[in-house]
Amino acid sequence: MGSAAESQGIQMVRPASIVDGVHDSIYERIMSLEIAPGARIPVDVVARDLGVSQTPVREALSRLEREGLVRKAHLIGYSAAPQLSRKAFEDLFAFRLLLEPECARIATQNLTPDSLQELEEAAADMGHGEAPVDRNSRYSRFARADAHFHDAILKIAGNEVIRQAFADQHVHLHLFRLMFHSRVTQEALEEHENLLAAFRAGDGARAQAAMHEHISRSRDRLMLAFE
Numbered sequence: 444m445g446s447a448a449e450s451q452g453i454q455m456v457r458p459a460s461i462v463d464g465v466h467d468s469i470y471e472r473i474m475s476l477e478i479a480p481g482a483r484i485p486v487d488v489v490a491r492d493l494g495v496s497q498t499p500v501r502e503a504l505s506r507l508e509r510e511g512l513v514r515k516a517h518l519i520g521y522s523a524a525p526q527l528s529r530k531a532f533e534d535l536f537a538f539r540l541l542l543e544p545e546c547a548r549i550a551t552q553n554l555t556p557d558s559l560q561e562l563e564e565a566a567a568d569m570g571h572g573e574a575p576v577d578r579n580s581r582y583s584r585f586a587r588a589d590a591h592f593h594d595a596i597l598k599i600a601g602n603e604v605i606r607q608a609f610a611d612q613h614v615h616l617h618l619f620r621l622m623f624h625s626r627v628t629q630e631a632l633e634e635h636e637n638l639l640a641a642f643r644a645g646d647g648a649r650a651q652a653a654m655h656e657h658i659s660r661s662r663d664r665l666m667l668a669f670e
């Protein structure tokens with residue numbers, strides 16, 4: 444651990460979880476656009492900034508690569524994944540609108556008191572939680588919580604092929620990078636609440652409609668990023 448990094452005000456990582464710490468540090472910087480989409484991420488620079496050796500940095504970067512946030516190119520090395528194009532964005536939302544409302548309907552049929560409770564907690568996580576240290580961690584925490592909420596609904600719907608297809612798109616990682624500079628999330632919380640009300644009422648058609656509305660409105664909010 445070098446005092447050079449400390450004197451630059453960079454947060455040091457704990458030895459016991461060096462890879463996790465490096466991962467989270469790069470993750471936050473990508474999600475907050477501090478590392479711009481497409482920008483190179485030189486292993487030696489990251490290692491020096493964080494006061495660690497290159498090995499945990501490589502491990503963290505290959506984990507981020509599996510998560511879709513980082514790309515590795517021969518001879519060039521690692522870079523942040525490019526921002527979604529407008530076409531990719533529209534394709535992604537068409538995909539979500541096909542899958543998620545129907546899964547919300549099916550999930551309503553499968554709900555148990557326990558699984559409903561899990562959804563309630565996932566939704567509450569987004570609205571509350573401890574006070575965020577800064578804007579970066581607030582956004583990325585919202586991204587993780589929203590991803591968890593949407594995945595929990597797919598899990599309850601019970602089709603693992605659909606759930607995996609959704610997971611493979613890394614929807615939330617891409618969308619929250621896109622929305623970093625746009626308005627946050629109060630509206631999304633209200634839309635989740637509408638969805639939960641439908642689940643509580645056991646009304647599948649209403650859950651389907653509420654999910655459709657939530658995704659359509661998310662698309663409209665995020666579309667501003669392209670204007």
Ligand SMILES: [Zn+2]
Pocket residue numbers: 589592593631635657
């Ligand atoms: Zn949502």
